Amino acid sequence: MSDLSIGEVARRTGVKVPTIRFYEQIGLLPSPPRTDGNRRRYGDEDVRRLAFVRHARELGFEVDDIRELLTLTAQPNRSCHEADSIAFRHLQEIERRIAKLDALRGELQRMVHECGHGRVCDCRVIQVLADHAHCAHDRH
Amino acid sequence: MSDLSIGEVARRTGVKVPTIRFYEQIGLLPSPPRTDGNRRRYGDEDVRRLAFVRHARELGFEVDDIRELLTLTAQPNRSCHEADSIAFRHLQEIERRIAKLDALRGELQRMVHECGHGRVCDCRVIQVLADHAHCAHDRH
């Protein structure tokens, strides 16, 4: 009920002003009431919702997931199975990304390490890029 | 010199046809000559260049980096210092991303693990998202 400007909400949540407007536009936040001068006025509930969104984004959830999680929080007596499975799916996705980046890191380390720092024509970095066969493993 | 269609090049390199056209548009590949019927005709050198681009993309290099690496390969007698530093910079970036994802994974694992699979109002997943204070560490 604290009647906050968009800038104040931004300060409290750490979400930038244009991002807040963007979230309203894509329906993550409700359109708040306006003042006579057409400025948005927010309340505490908006701040909580936005903090939820921000935190979920920080944890890497996609907007569609967040939308679903938000509708779930509005139905506190339902089973939390759906929330779990969203989070679990996301965890698996993160693990896939980590695995992929780990493989890349190995390849890059080898590349950089083996470089004799001579001329381009002898450069291991360039060689590996030019010929997939130099690669330790296939990402098919 | 083998006079290949764009589809054949796509098959040989594993890069999709629209992507090849896109790479031409952004200047990663030269505009090839055309047949009377206005179709692109590629040679072996194009295939090698495209394979280089593809491999670099697979390793996560950005297009701007690839552009630079390609100009370096055209000057084989220069020092490969620049190629090294591009690769090293990229390696560091990958390591940053891995570190961040590792932190996320920890948070998500905790979240999913601690969930009692009851009702939404008791759901650990929702609680953690709603209140940053439940989080193990701050991403400031």
Added chain:
DNA sequence: CCTAACTCCTCTAGCGACTAGAGGAGCAAA
């Protein structure tokens, strides 16, 4: 009351690296 500085408003366009689709033309085999 006037002005400067600040915040806010809407709207459009850009980022990166593609991908999808419309609408049409060339080409090869039956």
Added chain:
DNA sequence: TTTGCTCCTCTAGTCGCTAGAGGAGTTAGG
């Protein structure tokens, strides 16, 4: 000649914002 494939160009969409134009409301000081 018809079928079916490949190719052409062009535009717009993806995701989650971010930047900027151009204008209006608000506030503090003189």
